[in-house]
Amino acid sequence: MSERQDEFSNENIQVGDQVKATVVKLEDKQVVVDLGAKFDGIIPISELSHLHVEHTNEVLSEGDEVVVVVQKVEDEAIILSKKANDSKQAWEDLEKKLESGESFEAKVVEVVNGGLVADVGLRGFIPASHVEVYYVEDFSEYKDQSLTVKVIEMDESRNRVILSHKAVTEKEMTDRKKEILNKIEAGDQVEGTVQRITNFGVFVDIGGVDGLIHISQLSHEHVNKASDVVSEGDKIKVKVLSVDRDTERIALSLKDTLPGPWEGIENEISNGQVIEGEVKRLVNFGAFVEIKRGVEGLVHISQIAKEHIGTPQEVLKEGQKVQVKVLDVNEKNKRLSLSIKEVEEDRESSELKQYQKDQEDDQAFQLGDLIGDQLKNYKK
Incomplete structure (x- = not known):
């Protein structure tokens, strides 16, 4: 018996122990690992991952070292779980991310009623209202996509992890807005996209912050309706007339960029x-x-x-x-x-x-x- 076999035996391995193992064989429905104990350990396919697995080779390869948690100790085998260890590590990691407010990448693995399921070492849920800052009608295109998310709620007793991509986007928009407001000056000419048309003018996105073109600043000629001059989605060049950093208001002119x-x-x-x-x-x-x-x-x-x-x-x-x-x-x-x-x-x-x-x-x-x-x- 090797030194490792002397150190480990079925008698001193207890349920709940976290142990290291080496993959020795991949079978259709289970993975055989060497624990250094009297008998080999078995990881059922259902205990490989919190995600659905068709074959064991999707997760492990022969020779891999893996940390597992002991589920059962039987006379002929020791039943192990990789999923349990991964879940424990994931909870600890996610708790730190929740405290720090850190954002990170997560892959969408499933589209369900009410939102998306993302792989974060366990199943994380992104509610529909937290996917984007705008309304999304069809979520099917998000399947297998990676999204930058942050943890907004956790409850380990209920196995509940709530994520938000919208919160990340809103933070990016706020940071970008501050940056633009700090550097933009009256007299600058910038490019923007027409976002919204109203009776009194046009709101234009100039890179993360909206500015207003009053209807009188749309053309050198008299304008009855703003929609006679521009349409939503139009890319236009505008001149900055004024910037109020306290109220975050920017006045723009299309007229001043056009030949008089x-x-x-x-x-x-x-x-x-x-x-x-x-x-x-x-x-x-x-x-x-x-x-x-x-x-x-x-x-x-x-x-x-x-x-x-x-x-x-x-x-x-x-x-x-x-x-x-x-x-x-x-x-x-x-x-x-x-x-x-x-x-x-x-x-x-x-x-x-x-x-x-x-x-x-x-x-x-x-x-x-x-x-x-x-x-x-x-x-x-």
Whole structure:
């Protein structure tokens, strides 16, 4: 008998003992191990793991050293459990993780009613409400996936371990939000995703924290509905207008990242050019005429009509289409001076010139006829 056999015998191995063993044979429904005792030890397949096992080779291989707990001591064999030892170690480990708040990886092994079962050395349950920060309708895609979780509740007497992936995600989101709030500054341009559209604007996720684009900051043009400009899920570039770190509020602008309607206006129109516009507003000193979306010019009251008028309303009305002549365009100051009167004067001048030309042509024609008649009489 070897030294190990002298040290261990069936008589001094007791139920509940934790002992080391070496795998000597893998069978379909059990594993034979060498304890150094008079008889070999047996680990039934049901005692290999808390998970379902089809064959013993899924868990152990010949020659493996394994720590087991003695379940029964019989005359012909010693019944052992690897699962019991693993469970004991897992409880101790999970208790430490619960106290420290540590997060760790766990594989989802089963989808059940109300949530997920994860392998944490024993069966850990992730309730449906603790899987994600958002509602999940179908959990089937989580099977065999690894999730980062933390222990939120334990009761060994009830064999109950509750895990949460949502708690980990919320902590990550909080940390990321703090980081962004600490480093972002007014004037920064960042990319974001449209999360939610409301009557007053749009909430945009800029990497873990939401900022608000007020409806007035969506476009250079007037916007009736935010959904006319963006849709949920859109990736957009925005400018940070302000950051309030105390209230965690960030004001954003989409408009400030877009070319303004005045940008390049001096390349589009020039002094003396005649264009069509729409009368937008009438004021005591003149009329504001829109020549393109977002670009309005002033027709001073003195430039509305050739004759003297008391108010612009005497000859114009809002919504009216008019021809205007560009007197001056200033892109930098966003100013545009226009004239309706000069269009009329130019038209009349052109008509007069055409009339005079027609008269001259008519006189030349009549003179030609007269000379022609005289030549005919002379030949006779």
